[in-house]
Amino acid sequence: MISEYLKSVLQCPACRAQANGGTPKLEPDDEGMRCPSCGRLFPALAERGYLDLRPPAGTFESLTEYAEDAFLYRTDAIRPLFLSARIKMDMMLKMLGPSSNDRILDIGCGNGRFLYFTRPSCGQLVGIDAGAHFAPEPMATVDLARGDIRLLPFEDASFDKAYSLDVLEHLDEEGVDAMLAEARRVLRSGGKLFLYSHVMMSSRLAAFQRGVNKTVRWLDKRGLVDNAPERERKSDHQNVLRSYEQLDDVLVRAGFRIAGIRYYNVVFKAIFEDLMLPLVEHNFFGGAKKREDREKAPHHNGDIRDGDIHDGHDHVSTKPEVGRWVHAPLLVASQLMKLDVMLFGRVRTGPFFLLLEAV
Numbered sequence: 001m002i003s004e005y006l007k008s009v010l011q012c013p014a015c016r017a018q019a020n021g022g023t024p025k026l027e028p029d030d031e032g033m034r035c036p037s038c039g040r041l042f043p044a045l046a047e048r049g050y051l052d053l054r055p056p057a058g059t060f061e062s063l064t065e066y067a068e069d070a071f072l073y074r075t076d077a078i079r080p081l082f083l084s085a086r087i088k089m090d091m092m093l094k095m096l097g098p099s100s101n102d103r104i105l106d107i108g109c110g111n112g113r114f115l116y117f118t119r120p121s122c123g124q125l126v127g128i129d130a131g132a133h134f135a136p137e138p139m140a141t142v143d144l145a146r147g148d149i150r151l152l153p154f155e156d157a158s159f160d161k162a163y164s165l166d167v168l169e170h171l172d173e174e175g176v177d178a179m180l181a182e183a184r185r186v187l188r189s190g191g192k193l194f195l196y197s198h199v200m201m202s203s204r205l206a207a208f209q210r211g212v213n214k215t216v217r218w219l220d221k222r223g224l225v226d227n228a229p230e231r232e233r234k235s236d237h238q239n240v241l242r243s244y245e246q247l248d249d250v251l252v253r254a255g256f257r258i259a260g261i262r263y264y265n266v267v268f269k270a271i272f273e274d275l276m277l278p279l280v281e282h283n284f285f286g287g288a289k290k291r292e293d294r295e296k297a298p299h300h301n302g303d304i305r306d307g308d309i310h311d312g313h314d315h316v317s318t319k320p321e322v323g324r325w326v327h328a329p330l331l332v333a334s335q336l337m338k339l340d341v342m343l344f345g346r347v348r349t350g351p352f353f354l355l356l357e358a359v
């Protein structure tokens with residue numbers, strides 16, 4: 001949606017990108033929002049479910065490709081958050097402590113699923129993402145904008161809190177600096193930012209996860225699981241944060257101080273989400289068929305044979321519609337996976353839940 005609050009905090013990303021003096025406030029127009037200075041129109045799209053506030057093409061040399069990441073997970077309707085997605089949301093709620101008086105920004109919100117599920121505990125909620133793969137539920141219930149997180153189209157101090165989950169690892173070095181500087185700018189002094197990402201180091205406990213990964217690759221080779229989606233998910237990671245020392249420097253430069261940190265050693269996650277779930281899904285819920293179809297798909301070899309031509313039904317999904325009864329075991333697994341944070345949350349390792357204060 002596009003609320004009056006969202007409209008009230010917008011400034012022109014084109015004028016800021018070109019640094020042609022001032023940062024004009026955008027004004028409502030029949031088709032969206034317009035800049036009174038440069039005259040540029042920022043259209044309201046998808047039946048006015050979100051605004052397109054991207055800066056002009058060519059503002060940044062490197063394109064953020066993580067938008068495609070969200071595309072892989074695009075579904076028509078939002079599914080409940082389970083497993084590590086659930087852990088991330090719960091850690092965000094616990095550490096950031098959003099309240100109904102807070103103005104909150106989700107930086108790199110993907111399809112908007114975290115916004116949608118945290119909505120009951122938040123006040124004004126705005127999401128921004130480079131892609132436009134917003135799901136219908138968040139589009140109907142929270143403010144959404146398509147934009148570049150390295151040049152946020154919001155006025156200074158427009159938000160009390162912000163969060164960004166699984167985003168930093170997709171940015172290059174300049175991108176990380178720009179994103180954090182922009183997050184600082186749109187937060188008020190004393191405002192809070194919650195981050196989930198990782199640096200390139202690992203604790204001794206990570207040996208367990210490496211063992212599980214090795215097992216999964218072994219099973220993959222024998223056709224017992226399908227590891228391709230996971231490989232694809234990680235394929236565009238830039239991982240420019242090498243160490244916690246480097247992260248400290250980056251945070252100080254951006255104007256933040258660390259208010260709290262927990263680490264994510266994934267022992268129970270490795271068992272449930274990385275090993276058991278793919279095995280169950282692949283062997284009992286049609287994953288094997290899906291993989292076969294993908295490998296047989298004509299675009300893989302450019303050679304279309306008669307046998308490959310499916311009718312429309314085959315295309316819909318080879319995965320049977322799983323009933324709500326599946327939610328129960330997933331919920332139990334999600335609860336057990338909380339042990340990773342409860343037991344090992346203070347053991348320093350790569351992935352981190354970080355609470356920052358804007359100084």
Ligand SMILES: [Zn+2]
Pocket residue numbers: 012013014015016024035036037038039040
């Ligand atoms: Zn302008």
